[in-house]
Amino acid sequence: MTPAASGDRATAGGPAILEIEGLGHHFVHDGATVPVLRELSLAVRCGELVCLIGRSGCGKSTLLKIVAGFLTPTTGRCRLDGRPIGRPGPDRGVVFQEDALFPWLTVRENIGFGLAGRQWPRRQRQQEVDRILDLVGLQGYGDYLPRALSGGMKQRVALARVLIRSPRLLLMDEPFGALDAQAREEMQELLLQLVRQRRQTILFVTHDVQEAVVIADRVLVLEKDGGRIRKELAIDLDRPRDRGDVRFQACCARLRQWLRT
């Protein structure tokens, strides 16, 4: 039994939301051109949780920044729901690796920040913030300032302020990388719960193989320095996934081997 060939449940899902074709990007550093991505193509389908793994420096964060609209790619096409991706828009939400909450705003104000552009009545806005606070398990912390929160709670706020805008595609850049093991597992569970409830489509960057196998429907492995998708593995294990399961470990072992070579 090869994990790669086993079943196609996730990929058989909805139509593609995100389509990337022949994407290339390079930085100019000290007059020299440093290629980061070369001819990268991938697709993410509706309701799918796709993990992108690769060694550091392989361009996975750059790819996420391009999809988010923070960077304009040198070449290639990048489309969301069939429309070319330009500047950042309400159809995409980003959870960053590091703490990017606004330090002078309370949890509640941070979460409501992204609603400022919408002409909602105050009451409706408050109710929506309350609902999202419950959803990410932060009841009772609404009036705290970010500096009073633990790393895990900060990332819950970071997730909440994006979810409240109901983005089509959620982009996550190693969001749990800085958390301790316990907080990381809690956040992974929370994320999976959200995926179940909201059928949220997610592109998730990580360098943690086990994390990828726990959460992903499909894992894409980036080449070490080629800036291309090297391999793809559909994770066809029942949820919740058992980290001690033989098949779970087989998936991890396979991914680790692909990362090494």
Next chain:
Amino acid sequence: MKGAKMARDLLQPLLLPLAALALWFGLSATGLVPGYLLPSPPTVLRSGLDYIFGAPGAGPYAGRFAGDLTASLVRVLLGFAIAAGLGVPLGICSGRLAPVNRLIAHSIGGLRAVPGICWLPLALIWFGIGIGTTVFLVALAAFFPIYQNALTGARLVAPIYYQAGAMLGVSRLRGVFAILLPMAMPNIITGLRLGMGISWAYLVLGELTGVPDGLGAVIMDARMLGQTDIILVGIIVIAVIGRLCDRLLVTALELSFKSARRQR
């Protein structure tokens, strides 16, 4: 426990002034320092009370305080307002926009290298003796720390906050008020406080030139008449008012801006 903490917070700041007062008493009582160099604390206190509460006309300095304070406050606040009104926006623009920085950074750096006192003769020619010269000197001197700190604050805002803002639907213009200014607020406050302190220094410089009223004018006037006690009164009054202005500035900013209140 809470009472003990409050007592400590109230009493500890008083320790140094009380020690200085005790030393002053000692020096005067032993006669080590003659009265015309350092008048005794009771003498200075009497002169001070007379200066603040005395009936106008009862003595050369009696009851002049209110008028001097008003005159000086107007000059300081006017000069400071000009400095803040120019320094904060220019500093923020310089910190965020490379072309603006290239355009003005060297010129402002050059002007800053000129000691403020060098401007006095020119200011006297331009504005004459009085409020104009003083306000000019105060505004000029207070501008640099306000500008420099606003610049640093704007420059230190990490790109990730703009990305977070863009991702949450904040336009570039709204980002200035919703993200840039609040993030830079701690530095802006530092600059404004330094500027306020310098304002008082240059106020005295401006008032030494022969204006009839103001706290600085009183000090200079008293020197000519050999009234050391009034000089000391003026120094103490400026210390107290200057400190009050600093606290009022911080309190006003904290009342006006969440970002000032919550990022201490």
